[in-house]
Amino acid sequence: MIVGEQKPFDEIWEMVKGHKQLTVFGCNTCVAVCHQGGNKEAEILASLLRMRATQEGLEIEIKNGGIERQCEHPFFESAKELLDQSEAVLSLACGIGVQFVAEKYMSTPVYPALNTTFLGDVKQDGFFTEKCQACGDCVLGVTGGVCPVSRCCKRLFNGPCGGSSNGKCEISKDIDCAWQLVVDRLEALGKLDDYEKLAPIKDWSKDRAGGPRSFKLEDF
Amino acid sequence: MEIKTNSKLEKVLKGGHIAVSSECGPPRSSDASGIIKKGHLIKNHVDCINITDNQTSVTRLCSLAACIHLKNEGLEPVLQMVVRDRNRIALQSDILGAASFGINSMLCLSGDHQSFGDHPKAQNVFDLDSMQLLQTVRYMRDEGKFLGGDTIKEPPNIFVGAAANPFADPFKIRVPRLAKKIAAGAEFIQTQCVYNLDKFELWMKGVVERGLHEKVFIMAGITPMRSVGMAKYMARAVPGMDVPEELIKRLSGVAKDKQAEEGLTIAVEAIERLKECTGVRGFHIMAIEWEEKVPEIVERSGLYPRPKID
Incomplete structure (x- = not known):
């Protein structure tokens, strides 16, 4: 599977803080297995961003959502309304998903919340190791x-x-x-x-x- | 034995002499005077001088240019080439360039990982590995072709060698690995620094049992210790280095200002013992930033004067 790691929070904040509206968007397959980019992680990251916005006195409407896979068209059906209304998207997918969203929404800024790190296995719970470079x-x-x-x-x-x-x-x-x-x-x-x-x-x-x-x- | 190239090292080895090579590291500067000076310090006591290629992944004046500087001084350089930094296009290009300057010998290496050096954020290349670089040089020389298949009008005529580290793991494949390097085209071998003589002799026994010593010229690596601190550092921090505890004890047992002298004596004793080891055909003396001591080691080991080669 594809393994990713969430970027440092400050780096994410610097990318998105200039927007008035933002959708934090999870991908519930590979990067959910490594607990970095699933829909649950999207919800948590959205909360953290809301808190940071409050602390800094910025008014940003932050929504969160997610789909099973950000790399295939059919999965986007359920999120069409959410994404259509988004000023910007913070994708928690791997680099593939981020690009897929960007290609679908030509005029919407899309930011990566993860660093896509490698193709690997789940060696043990919470421990992932690289096994392939394609x-x-x-x-x-x-x-x-x-x-x-x-x-x-x-x-x-x-x-x-x-x-x-x-x-x-x-x-x-x-x-x-x-x-x-x-x-x-x-x-x-x-x-x-x-x-x-x-x-x-x-x-x-x-x-x-x-x-x-x-x-x-x-x-x- | 048939002499295939103009390499002095090849002529010395095939002439049945015990060969002696040494090694100099280029400067971290565009001023080559230091390496020229080092070359002149040792030229009468060695048959050829290896020039390292950005050793330990620290950026230096390039090996090829340093070789040219030595060649221009009438010395005999051995071009070390690592596959870490260049792809097959650049490697073959540099091989032609070296041959065009009359650099007649080269050593094919993989190279230390860049994480050890001054640019740990660099990309590494490893388009080929060291065995495939050996194959490449031999293919260019013997078949007169580039890897891509095109003919080379004037093929590079280079005597080609490889490194061997009998002390790295797994030990059980260290003799087969040498066989593999010979199959890839290695004509001479310079080994990792030998401190654990028993283990080296055990490896050589396996080499001789397979008759590999008759297919390749093996030169044992010798690096004198300057201090007990250096010995401890090499034991602890240098990957694939085997420094026995007795050696560290022996150096610790002498006064600090006598340790360098003791280190030289240990090196001389190692050479004298390994001269008797079947299959050892020469010595590669790597006196790291201590080149001025190479003549003394060579003389005390009875390896001086060096044979005269036309």
């Missing part, structure tokens, strides 16, 4: 199911580097060395000999490097 050419089949692009800080395809120490990455003792994990997995699979196969030079044209990507189902 490089467009998955190699998990030959790396024991451990992604070197998102989990090695040098995205080495023939790791580990000389900085791997006690299973940890050279940049932080809090980060597992991805290649230690690859080696452990290959060993568990009885395929440690595969470690010596040289990984080919990556085709980064399928990654962000190749420009914005799209995918069209011809049958639709």
